[in-house]
Amino acid sequence: MDDTREQPEAHVDGLIAAGRFFSQQGWMPATTGDLSLRLDAGPMAITRAHSRKGELTPEDLMQVDLEGNVLSPGKQPSAGSFLHIILYRRSDHIGAVLHTHSANAIALSRRHGGDFLELQGYDLLAEVEGANPHGGALALPVYRRTPEIPRLAAQVDEDLHGHPGIPGFLVEGHGFYTWGRDLASARRHVEIFEFLFECELKMRGPLP
Numbered sequence: 001m002d003d004t005r006e007q008p009e010a011h012v013d014g015l016i017a018a019g020r021f022f023s024q025q026g027w028m029p030a031t032t033g034d035l036s037l038r039l040d041a042g043p044m045a046i047t048r049a050h051s052r053k054g055e056l057t058p059e060d061l062m063q064v065d066l067e068g069n070v071l072s073p074g075k076q077p078s079a080g081s082f083l084h085i086i087l088y089r090r091s092d093h094i095g096a097v098l099h100t101h102s103a104n105a106i107a108l109s110r111r112h113g114g115d116f117l118e119l120q121g122y123d124l125l126a127e128v129e130g131a132n133p134h135g136g137a138l139a140l141p142v143y144r145r146t147p148e149i150p151r152l153a154a155q156v157d158e159d160l161h162g163h164p165g166i167p168g169f170l171v172e173g174h175g176f177y178t179w180g181r182d183l184a185s186a187r188r189h190v191e192i193f194e195f196l197f198e199c200e201l202k203m204r205g206p207l208p
């Protein structure tokens with residue numbers, strides 16, 4: 001028996017902790033969302049389909065390579081895992097991708113479907129890595145909801161190719177994706193944007 005197998009790996013602990021924290025904030029209700037990071041060897045570690053993100057165990061994590069091959073026998077990734085793959089393929093600087101389903105993100109996504117969510121006038125935007133907030137402004141794409149994940153992934157890929165500084169995006173009526181050079185960076189982005197989403201809704205008030 002290999003004793004080291006009993007030692008939880010750092011990436012396992014990190015993803016479990018992120019899931020617990022996001023769930024406690026109400027950002028990943030029930031089994032929604034996906035959390036992943038890029039492993040040194042190349043594939044990604046990602047939460048398996050239908051796992052409860054606030055109660056993750058090592059068994060809820062699996063490995064998938066960037067061709068979409070499942071490397072953890074008997075486990076199934078969610079359909080949205082393809083978006084994670086596209087992001088890792090697009091940039092070597094992306095080390096973790098986090099997908100959440102907060103009420104604030106979804107409310108804003110429904111107001112701006114097919115457009116952009118413009119964020120401006122927040123000092124906090126300076127904390128977003130890799131983005132270039134021109135004049136303190138930043139625009140997150142809000143994609144239309146579609147059951148065709150490959151089509152959505154192709155659009156994301158094209159947009160990131162043209163605008164590599166995009167730090168995240170929303171999917172109308174669905175949720176939010178952001179990323180970072182590592183898990184800590186991506187997690188910080190979730191916290192920053194969730195805070196800004198709340199500010200936006202407070203400033204704008206209820207729908208007319």
Ligand SMILES: [Zn+2]
Binds near residue numbers: 032033080099175
């Ligand atoms: Zn989702």
